[in-house]
Amino acid sequence: MNEFDDLLVNPTGKKSLTELASPQRRNILISSAIAALFSQNTIAATEKTHSKLFSFDSVPYSRANDDIQLPTGYSWSVVAAWGDSINGSTKKISPDVSDSAGEQELQFGMHHDGCAYFPITVNNSGSIKGIWATNHEYADDGLLHSDGMATWTADKVRKSQAAHGVTIAVIEKSASGDWSVVADKKSRRVTANTPCRISGPAAGSAYMKTTADPKGREILGTLNNCSNGVTPWGTYLTCEENFNGYFVKSDKPNLTEARVGVNAKGFGYRWHEFDERFNLDKHPNEINRFGWIVEIDPQNPEAKPIKRTALGRFKHEGAMVTVAQNKKVVVYMGDDQKSEYVYKFVSKRVFNSSTPEANLNLLDEGTLFVARYDADGLGRWIALEHNRNGLTPANGFPDQAYIVINARLAADFVGATPMDRPEWIAVHPQTKDVYVTLTNNTNRGTKVNLNAANPRVSNSMGHIVRWTEASGDNSGTVFKWEIYTLAGDPHSTKPHLRGNVIGDTFGSPDGLWFDKRGILWTQTDISTSALGKGDYAQIPNNAMYASDPQTREFRRFLIGPKGCEITGVDMTPDMKTMFINIQHPGESPAGRSDPKNPKAISSWPDKDQFTRPRSATIAIWRSDGKKVGE
Numbered sequence: 001m002n003e004f005d006d007l008l009v010n011p012t013g014k015k016s017l018t019e020l021a022s023p024q025r026r027n028i029l030i031s032s033a034i035a036a037l038f039s040q041n042t043i044a045a046t047e048k049t050h051s052k053l054f055s056f057d058s059v060p061y062s063r064a065n066d067d068i069q070l071p072t073g074y075s076w077s078v079v080a081a082w083g084d085s086i087n088g089s090t091k092k093i094s095p096d097v098s099d100s101a102g103e104q105e106l107q108f109g110m111h112h113d114g115c116a117y118f119p120i121t122v123n124n125s126g127s128i129k130g131i132w133a134t135n136h137e138y139a140d141d142g143l144l145h146s147d148g149m150a151t152w153t154a155d156k157v158r159k160s161q162a163a164h165g166v167t168i169a170v171i172e173k174s175a176s177g178d179w180s181v182v183a184d185k186k187s188r189r190v191t192a193n194t195p196c197r198i199s200g201p202a203a204g205s206a207y208m209k210t211t212a213d214p215k216g217r218e219i220l221g222t223l224n225n226c227s228n229g230v231t232p233w234g235t236y237l238t239c240e241e242n243f244n245g246y247f248v249k250s251d252k253p254n255l256t257e258a259r260v261g262v263n264a265k266g267f268g269y270r271w272h273e274f275d276e277r278f279n280l281d282k283h284p285n286e287i288n289r290f291g292w293i294v295e296i297d298p299q300n301p302e303a304k305p306i307k308r309t310a311l312g313r314f315k316h317e318g319a320m321v322t323v324a325q326n327k328k329v330v331v332y333m334g335d336d337q338k339s340e341y342v343y344k345f346v347s348k349r350v351f352n353s354s355t356p357e358a359n360l361n362l363l364d365e366g367t368l369f370v371a372r373y374d375a376d377g378l379g380r381w382i383a384l385e386h387n388r389n390g391l392t393p394a395n396g397f398p399d400q401a402y403i404v405i406n407a408r409l410a411a412d413f414v415g416a417t418p419m420d421r422p423e424w425i426a427v428h429p430q431t432k433d434v435y436v437t438l439t440n441n442t443n444r445g446t447k448v449n450l451n452a453a454n455p456r457v458s459n460s461m462g463h464i465v466r467w468t469e470a471s472g473d474n475s476g477t478v479f480k481w482e483i484y485t486l487a488g489d490p491h492s493t494k495p496h497l498r499g500n501v502i503g504d505t506f507g508s509p510d511g512l513w514f515d516k517r518g519i520l521w522t523q524t525d526i527s528t529s530a531l532g533k534g535d536y537a538q539i540p541n542n543a544m545y546a547s548d549p550q551t552r553e554f555r556r557f558l559i560g561p562k563g564c565e566i567t568g569v570d571m572t573p574d575m576k577t578m579f580i581n582i583q584h585p586g587e588s589p590a591g592r593s594d595p596k597n598p599k600a601i602s603s604w605p606d607k608d609q610f611t612r613p614r615s616a617t618i619a620i621w622r623s624d625g626k627k628v629g630e
């Protein structure tokens with residue numbers, strides 16, 4: 001029995017549970033029963049509707065072009081790619097990839113992901129020059145070194161670590177509309193070796209202490225920097241996602257290690273061979289120091305990044321910050337793994353709009369909550385706080401430091417709802433409704449039960465859930481939720497692939513962001529090994545869509561080069577330039593590229609000038625100078 005079994009009996013009055021011996025058959029029936037429950041608030045896929053929020057013509061389906069495709073009247077250019085100098089010199093990563101770790105520490109890293117534009121006022125405009133902050137999620141050692149991983153050295157490890165983290169650089173618009181990096185004293189790289197301060201409940205706790213840091217208050221580096229956030233006091237949040245993959249442990253993982261996926265080989269980065277802090281046999285607490293939200297001051301290159309432990313440790317996708325009606329700061333966060341949870345942090349103190357310095361440590365004190373999406377369409381935020389909700393020493397939760405470090409274990413204990421891989425979260429600028437992308441979960445209905453918010457067996461297409469917090473209060477504990485869109489082709493004959501997308505069909509939504517007009521920009525991340533095959537035969541290369549929250553129409557705005565993911569987005573305040581990141585063009589289905597044949601799939605963006613495809617930030621603008629999207 002699960003909590004949805006009664007749905008099988010009630011809607012038709014005919015089926016009894018004894019008839020439903022096959023768990024798979026039962027799951028399918030539960031799935032349709034749940035879909036029926038929500039049909040009242042789900043617009044029919046066939047409904048024709050045309051948004052007034054945006055006016056561009058949809059970009060036609062394509063998987064053949066190894067380039068950026070945009071609607072008529074739009075232009076784009078590369079702002080900064082992997083290997084470009086953070087100070088705007090002409091130096092780019094050399095074609096023979098002979099660069100050293102030291103050079104990589106002064107260049108844009110690999111695999112651009114979340115990002116943000118911080119305006120610098122010039123001639124009364126904040127839209128012609130700004131600080132550009134971008135994450136570098138991971139390294140592909142097949143592209144990073146001339147012989148890939150055929151030989152393995154301390155310098156290669158150092159270079160791989162330098163290809164991770166964040167770049168802060170200054171960018172400027174030219175008269176023709178394109179943007180480039182310029183020299184500035186604010187430019188800096190934050191890598192997997194940059195000293196970071198630890199703050200919040202886990203700082204100084206026994207779980208954070210290591211031989212190199214006996215006080216448990218300073219960590220070297222940030223890694224697997226996926227999505228991001230921006231605070232109203234002007235700082236950048238970078239989010240550590242798949243941190244477990246950098247660590248190895250030869251012994252059987254303990255409870256807390258197992259819950260984040262520690263194993264003997266990690267993801268094959270092999271850092272531990274020359275940097276023993278990634279060997280858990282020798283330094284068991286080092287892994288507790290990763291998996292956090294890290295706050296960076298983009299204005300001050302001397303300011304240490306700060307790991308804000310009050311926001312919990314898990315595989316952080318992003319950190320969407322909003323200020324609630326009562327002025328408390330709320331941070332929405334997804335934990336991107338199959339059947340993990342959605343969280344939010346609510347600050348104890350309120351945001352002070354007149355004194356920016358008063359806000360600097362707001363993220364250190366507050367309550368971490370995890371979401372439960374109930375079958376009646378209501379949801380609850382459950383506090384992960386010591387001695388509340390059963391999180392007591394007797395139940396295995398000795399203190400708040402343990403709870404934030406092991407947020408997943410605490411969330412399991414309080415009965416949070418397992419979701420289909422929570423990726424980005426966006427908050428509507430006017431209604432304050434909250435939207436989350438659930439990119440896919442092929443275990444749904446087999447290894448993990450269906451539930452009302454995740455109703456599709458073997459959900460390979462993903463969906464978007466949205467909710468309204470009770471009384472419009474983003475700091476509250478009750479909400480009303482619904483499925484915004486089930487991704488996938490509405491005409492598919494296979495129930496598990498059939499979506500209800502109005503407009504252009506897409507799969508695996510990931511990046512999600514509202515501009516200030518209320519256009520919901522959705523970016524996709526279908527794996528290279530799946531694209532064009534089976535479930536994804538009718539879906540183009542990874543792309544970006546505009547959606548209107550009222551009509552739920554999705555319209556394709558951009559298609560990326562082959563093998564890429566589209567991720568990260570921001571705009572200048574005048575909305576005439578949009579910036580997005582193109583991650584891993586030419587991604588090998590094997591994971592790491594073959595250094596002998598790096599252009600097997602894509603040579604974007606340099607075509608024949610350089611030997612390797614490169615992740616890059618691009619700028620997009622309209623040739624007629626009007627706002628992007630309109």
Ligand code: FEO
Pocket residue numbers: 137226227241317336423
């Ligand atoms: Fe780094 Fe879940 O994407």
Ligand code: CA
Pocket residue numbers: 226227317423510511525567
């Ligand atoms: Ca993502």
Ligand code: CA
Pocket residue numbers: 423439510525
């Ligand atoms: Ca993804």
Ligand code: CA
Pocket residue numbers: 137565583
């Ligand atoms: Ca990615």
